[in-house]
Amino acid sequence: MPYIKIWIHTVWATKDRQPYLNNEIRQNIFQHIRENAAVKGIHLDHINGYTEHVHCLVSLSAEQNIATVMNLLKGESSFWINKNKLIKTKFNWQDEYFAVSIGHSQIESVRKYIREQETHHKKKTFSLEYDEFIEKYGFEVFKG
16 A cells, blocks of 8 residues: 655636635535535545635545546535525636645645635735746646
8 A cells, every 4th residue: 555645725716706605605615515525535635715716735645646536526616506596697617727746845835824714815816826927836827
C-alpha cells in the first residue's frame, strides 16, 4: 500500500461569476459538497468561498486525479443545486478551475486562507484574486 499525501488547493467559480452563493444557501452547498466528497472517497480537508466562487483543500489518493475529482465535486453539486431549486435560474459552474499543489509546510496557511474567505473578500474582489492567482502561479490565460 502506498503512502501518499498530495495536497491540492482548488478554486472554481459560478458560471459568468454570478453571485448565486448568497449567505442563505452558501454553507448548505458547501456542506453538501463535503458530504458528497466523503461518499466518493475524496478527502476534502477544507471548503469555503464567497458569493461567486469556492475554495477547497483536497488530498488526493493514489487512485485519484484532479480532473476526475473536480468533475465529481462540481458536476454533482450543480446537479444537486438545480434539483433542489436553490436558485431561481439554472445553475452551472464555470468549466475552468484552478488547481495548485500545496507543500506540507503550507497546509495551515491555506486552511486559514480558505476559512477566512468572507473577511478576505470584503477587502478584495474575486476578480482581483483571480488575476493574482494567474500571475502568482504563472498560468497562461487563453482568449477564445
